[in-house]
Amino acid sequence: MKITEKFEINSKGPTRQFSIMHKEVPIRLTNDLDEAIKMLLWYVPNISSEQARVNDLLLNPFYDTYIFTEIMEQMNIRDEDILITEEIKANLVKFFRGEVRVDEQKLIMTLADNDETKTMALLRHVRNAIAHGNFNVIDDLVIGFDVKKIGDKTDYKGIFKINPSGLLKALRKINEDFTNEKLIATAFRRCSYKVEVYEEKYQRSHRFDLYARKGNKRFAIEVKTFDFREIMSRDFVRDMIGKIQGIDSDLRPVLIINSSFLSDENREDLIRENVLILDIKNIKKMQKGRDMLEEIVTRQEENNKNE
Template sequence: MELSDKFEYDDCKNKSKYQIKHEQIPIKLSDDLREAIYYLLWYVPNISSEQSSVNELLLNKQYDDYLFLELMEAMNLKDEDVLFTEHIEYEQVKPFLQEVCTETAKLILTISNNETRVMALLRHIRNAIAHGNFNVIDNILLGFDIKKYDKEIEYRGFFKIDPKNLLKALKKVQFDYNSQELIKQAFRKCGYFIEIYENKYEKSHEFELFARKNDKKYAIDIKNYEYDQMIKETYINDLIAEYEGLIKSITPILIIHSSYLKEASKKELLKHDVIILDVKNIKKMIAGRDMVSEIQRYQEFKLTKKID
């Protein structure tokens, strides 16, 4: 599955009429929807809530397609069920204003220039819930993120989704989508044993993860930086000095999610047998391609060639 602009409206003969205003106060909620609302109001990462944590991965546009497709799968959404746009016209939401098909899920969401799809999705659903602009129709959660003016309504988001699937997606956001879990998943896909790095492996540097495959061992250092930030050479030299304190049988792996290195820094790291993995490498590993082994084989080939 991939994201495109193939959005389709419901072709449904038996649509359910509804109104946003709750007839019963308070509204009756299923356990799944109640738990989903708790997540949305308090625990969604990167929001202004005392209970919210920072999750750089969800803000990283380089991982956005992969993560959003994972959420689409959790919510049972197909490509034709999702539309992202800079501006929502009234005609685009008009078919959903008085009656809806409760057999399918749909999303129509605005997205800002620097926003990821994942955070746009969470923002719009949270806004609709927080402002009470939602209802449950035949066990389907339906809502609008809107801005009201004197005589006009600006539509910023529309959603209708199964609360069970929404809860499944929110739990993925809360527990699965962070740097460590994604990297664990990538390494396991390629046959590695991987765990939290413990002090017994080294004393000089705070590594996040330890990986092992066959007789090879690795210490994994995860770095999250601003996307456009150039990493200074002095910082790289400091890292190399710390890596050299490792046990000789353990190879350091530097994972950089969202910034970039100068060629001189890359060469210096490679010279000290440091394996560098970027976003493209991690995505390939998630697909089952062992980039660590490939990089090591390439490094060994270059070394052999130099000796010859």
Template sequence: MQLTDKFSYDKCNNKVKYQIKHEDIPISLSKELREAIYYLLWYVPNIKSEQSEKNELLTNPQYDDFIFLEIMKSMNLSDEDVLYTESITEKMISPFLEEICIKCPKIIMTISSGETKTMALLRHIRNAIAHGNFNVIGDMVVGFDLQRYENHIEYRGFFKINPNNLLDSLRKIQFDYNSQQLITKAFKNTGYFIQVYQEKYQRSHDFELFARKNNKKYAIDIKNYKYEKIVDQDFIREMINQYEGLIDDITPILIINTSFLDKKSKEELLCHDVIVLDVKNIQKMVKGRDMVAEIERAQLFKN
């Protein structure tokens, strides 16, 4: 699947008339939609919420298409279902204002300057939910991100999507991106064979991925969970002890935000032949630059 300009409007003959205003108050919501709303209001990354965490990948243009395509897959969207544009005209939005097909998901959205498609989508859905401009019609949650003026309405986003698929997508955003999918893509783009780490490779440490290139083998440990500012030295030593249990000349690779490591931790990891990759390294690997090989060559020159 790829992003194209093949957006198409609802073609079904049995469209459903609807209104955004809730007939029953409070509106009856499925468990999945309630959980999705909790994520949207409080836990979406990079928003002004005390519960929100920073996620650089979602705001980085380099990863934009990759992550947005994964979200589209989670929402069961094709390229014909998504339109992103500088502005939404009356002609674009009018086919959805009074009736919709409740079987075909669709998204129309504007993107602000410097904004990724992923963050734009989250912003529009969140705004629609927060301001009550949504309703549940059949198996779809339908909503508009809009601004009302005295003489007209400015539409900034529209969506009709399945709540279960929305929840799956939000869970991926919360828990998956930063991790295995992206790392797998980065290593494949630089010529590595990569797969889920299996028990036959390991002794005492649970790694996420195994990679191989030419005659070299690697065990990949991905640290995404939240640390307090700096990783504790005892934790580093414990991790190194576990790494040393590897067999068959497998080199450990630690993928971590290097701001969590102080100078002593980095030096200790290097002394034990642990390769450390951060987000910037992974960005370069997605583009096809083998940072693992570069780090290994640099270490050879030092020695």
């Protein structure tokens, strides 16, 4: 699935009239929607809740499209059902007020600024709508509006019509799968690597983040993709080289990093120390089963033979 500009509105299909006001108070919720609401209000990463944890991965623009696409697939929402826009105009809002189709999902949203990821925008809009009671349930769908009211004017920031079960699946995936090490481990496993935490003397070691093995090839993996916003310093390179000292000679160090944060000089120093470097493009391909690490190793071995 790709997020493009294929969004469409088709008025043909079964519809139901509804009001944003709840007829029964408190509103009756399915088990999935009840759990999803609790997760949204208290446990979603990077929100203003004492129960929420920080997850830099969800804030990182380099992984935004990949993560958002994975979430949409969990929710079974198509490219044609998604619109990300600078402004939600009145002629679009009318399709979601009073009477709506009940055989489709839709997601329309704005971003707070250029730095907000699509994933965090989705969570923010749904959370705001539910927290302010601006939602209702129609058959198997929950429909909601994230609005900003200034006097008599209502400015729509987000509109969603989604299946609560799909939303719950997405929230669980966010909390369980979208962490730095889990994302990397999944990518390697999809390329038939055995992946474990890095150990020394049969104990967990923090020298590297992960250990990976495929056949007779072994790798020590350092994940630095998500923690930095500027060019890596020389201190980082010296620290990375220091970690390499003393490890098994047949254990190849791997650095996973946003390549834009690595200067040419630092890259060359690391390569001279036999460090393999993977960036976001490589990890995305490995998520699809293409072994980029093996391709890089093979290419280096061929170059060494030709020298």
